[in-house]
Amino acid sequence: MDSAPNIADHYPVIETKGLSVSFGGHLAVSDVSCCFEEGTLTAIVGPNGAGKTTYFNLISGQLKSTSGQVFLNGEEITQYPVARRAQCGIGRAFQLTNLFPELSVQENIRLAVQSMAKTRDSFLTLWSSHKDLIVKADHFLELAGLEQYAKANASTLSHGNQRKLEVAILMALEPRVYMFDEPTAGMSVDEVPIVLDLIKRVKSEGNKTILLVEHKLDVIRSLADRIVVLNNGEVVADGDPTTVMASDIVREAYLGRARQDRVGTAK
Amino acid sequence: MISSLLSEDLPRSRIVAFTLILLLMAMLAAPVAIGGLTIMSVFVKIAIFVVLVGSFDLLLGYTGMISFAHTMYFGIGAYGTGIALKSMGASWEAIAIGFLAGAFLSFVIAVAVGLFSMRTKTIFFAMITLAVANAFAVLVNQFYTITGGHDGLIFQIPRVLKPAFVIIPRDVFGVPINGTTLSYYAILLICGLLFLLMLRIVNSPFGRVLQAIRENELRAEALGFNVLRHRVVVSCIAAVLACVAGALNALWLRFVGPEVTLDLQVMLDVLLIVVIGGMGTLYGAIIGAGVFVFAETYLQGAIAYIAPMIAEVPVVSVVIHPDRWVFWLGILFVVSVYYFPEGIVGRLRNRAAELANIKK
Incomplete structure (x- = not known):
């Protein structure tokens, strides 16, 4: 590996090369090569079973790939x-x-x-003696608007609040790469903006790499710098949101013919 | 002061706190106020069980690991000390060498078992520990020239710890203060300190991670905690603590044998005490051990006291009979596990929390 820092800067934050995984002969993710650059938010979309979450699992390590490589800043x-x-930092x-x-x-x-x-x-130290950690945790607690539930068990929270907590935990890691997997799924309409604000907040820091799996088209439109479309485990489209959303292949693959009319209403 | 000594993990229930204070005072006063080996043995057994059960709870209640090898470490500590005292004579060096060798062996086995089996599912780890513990028990039996086999070993301990070492003669308090009293207080002190150490461990950043692993192993991993390493470390800590408890047990009994250390029965007792006291609450180890040891010691006597009164009643007299005390002990446990699945301390804490909520 080249040690010169100016060259190292040119590595994408996350890169997957020919990444594949198969379960009993079924290719869930097939030969996906993609780069994700610092300061960008990439939405990964596709129909159910397209391999979005599987692809996430390969990057964050919950799954081992059958073949292919994952790089973080060139490593x-x-x-x-x-x-x-x-x-x-993932x-x-x-x-x-x-x-x-x-x-x-x-x-x-x-x-x-x-x-x-x-x-x-x-x-041998007391957890409560590490005040800095608690202060920092409370900061993220507040960002997610959960401060009134601080002492409650996580299991007692409503679904929407659990989703917020899920996002708050990720933010508290302060990683370089944020991977959100349908962060607003199942949330009520008035709760969605809180989570979106959190994501926007991360994005506004400018030096974070954000990957987002999301179904809601309006969310994607308002946040994404780039869209990668997966279908049957393969990348079928990749580019800026307007072009990708307009392309026929996406309408067919992601939205499916049967759902065409719903796109009309979403627009 | 008390709060930091208890690592800010207070009993959180008045009944628990009151019982603990009562037990502690009884333990401290017993040799002088009551006297006699029986009551001292009961309290020593409770104290040793507190360390043994507490260290087991680090695994089961705090980390969510089921290990059946815990009494093996208890046995290693006891046999290490016993064999050293037997072969080197009654000296402090023998105790130190025997214990340290035992602790080292426990440590090594805990690391090996952990690394070999913890990548796999919980149940597999449990089975491996069961196999290792069983193999160890068989080995102890086979090497009877060193271990005494089934019969175990009787050995001498340093003179200072023996009843013949008189500190204050009998005629002052009416009870003798001798080497046995000294070892009684020494064991109590060591067990007390180890309990405080365990409280500190579970309330440390490390201990918090253990609870996170218990709650959701995959998420703990995703947060960047090395789950395997935490499990191996905590099983080493638990193993060495069990080893200390074993050494203390050997010193008190001046005897080691499979039945008091390695037998599966001891393991079951430990499991019962954890469940009765409350998993994941170290105070449960004290309350559970107290209930268990008292029941074990006095239940037979209590039934023997009732039995003559009902001797004429046909069926009842057969069921309530001193020989049937184990049956009643079993009933007691089934009932307590059924009605207090969260254990005595867990239940009392929940109740105290509910009462506090109502007051608000």
């Missing part, structure tokens, strides 16, 4: 386990809410802060 991370990738929020149910909301976030702090493995 190959294909063999890194999940925890190491997280420590390298943060992930999950489609199915994935919390610590019997721990408090604050603790859910504080653990994320702790994971990225140097004191994370201390076992």
